[in-house]
Amino acid sequence: MNSISQFQHVNTARTAVMIGGEEISYGRFAADVEGVVAWLTRQGLSSGQRIGIFLRHSYWAWVCHLAALRMGLTQSTLTQKFREQAAAVGLFDVALGEFEGVYGSDVARRMMLFPPQNMAPFAEQVAVTGTDRRYADPQAEVSARRLMFTSGTTGKPKVVSLNTEILRSRVLFKQRCQGLTADTRLFSLLGMDTIPGFCFPLAAWQAGGCVLLGLPVSATMKISHLPHGQSNLLLVGPARLQKLLSINPKPWDGRAARKIMVGGSRLPIPVRNEALARACHQISIIYGASETAMITTGDSSLLDRHPGAVGFVVDCADIQIVDREGRPRPPGQKGIVRTRTSHMVLGYGGDLESKPDDVFRDGWFYPGDQGVLFEDGLLAITGRVSETLNIGGLKISLLDFEAELVKLPEIKDACAIVLHLDSGDRLALAVVCDEAVDLQALEQQITSRLPVRVQYELLCVPNIPRNAMGKIPRNAFAEKLSEWYQRKKMSRNK
Secondary structure: OOOOOOOOOOOOOOEEEEEOOEEEEHHHHHHHHHHHHHHHHHOOOOOOOEEEEEOOOHHHHHHHHHHHHHHOOEEEEOOOOHHHHHHHHOOEOEEEEOOOOOOHHHHEOOEEOOOOOOOOOHHHHOOOOOOHHHHOOOOHHHHOEEEEEEOOOOOOOEEEEEEHHHHHHHHHHHHHHOOOOOOOEEEEOOOOOOHHHHHHHHHHHHOOOEEEEOOOOOOOOOHHHOHHHHOOEEEEOHHHHHHHHHHOOOOOOOHHHOEEEEOOOOOOHHHHHHHHHHOOOEEEEEEEEOOOEEEEEEEHHHHHOOOOEEEEEOOOEEEEEEOOOOOEOOOOOEEEEEEEEOOOOOOOOOOOOOOOOOOEEOOEEOOOEEEEEOOOOEEEEEEEHHHEEEEOOEEEEHHHHHHHHOOOOOOOEEEEEEEEEOOEEEEEEEEEOOOOOOHHHHHHHHHHHOOOOOOEEEEEOOOOOOOOOOOOOHHHHHHHHHHHHHHHHHHHHO
């Protein structure tokens, strides 16, 4: 496939997008993309310039991103944290979207509002002449770059720059590896600001399939209003899947034809069992990173073999388990995960030739996970390097402990972190539960599940923050709770 932004290989009458009950054909989809290309060209944009896109309307957001690819622009999806994103890469040439009350100097040299206000074709809302269309150069895409912001659990944006060749290879690999076809009806609950949330819809369109979109996209959109029930392929993180199941307790329509792909973090076995019973006939686990793309995949039945299983190593990836000095460990032994793929980036900073971060060493990428690799190629994640506590000489995996906590019926969500206090570090267990819960009784249950006797603080919180991939930004969360805890303690002492 020579292009990832054009779909001339697909019958123009086929449905490319379903949104708000409306079906958009491939012909209409392509025409809207070409219309935006002409409009942006008329606004003075050209290949090599940098554009940040912030649109809540999911259909027009995709049209604008595809148009930016067609034009050879360096483009990125901006989120509510667009100021931090702009600070990470420098000012964009243009910021396109909805930036009410935002000064241009915060984000870009030039702010542009996107004109369409409804689902009518672009040409009906914005005048596009035949003369304009001559600017849609089919060769411009080769110069395009995609900037992804990844923070993992640090809370500080890092920039991953994907050139067109890397992006294309990732898209086509996902299409082949996950068996996407013209019959695919994909709905993704991973945002466009994530690699899976961006690449899987492109892969579905390259296969001639249909992508379901929510209308409108907003931070306050109720998850119960999303079109997940109409999909036969649902892409989601474990936490969001659990929430979907809780708000939709009955059997889902189309269950027998639906497959769910889960990525972002470990999938709890109870969530898998409930999803298979009511929502789908198969669950596939995917594991990877923005820096490397997908490196393992497998059926969720592998969780019965190991609760941290994330699948078998894919054919374009190489994975090793090493000690802290980088020496490989034998199969079946725990250690630090490192990986490399045929379409990985080499560093951060918006430039593939930038100085490598400490997670890039000797041609390998270190995602910060601990795991075990078995002889048959199965990888299991046992925790994060930064999520293992050494207490009394015994190491505790925070992920394993959190999995035990959420088994308690009183706890809806949980996070184990270390508070950094003036008096020293202290283990804290942040839990989400109802106000009526007997905290003293709950604390006794938690204490009985601790693998080692240790003092801790039980903190009730309204929610556990998670990033776009469902991971907890532990450093930022710990800092916030540490400040809150110390203020609370000082007020008590007054």
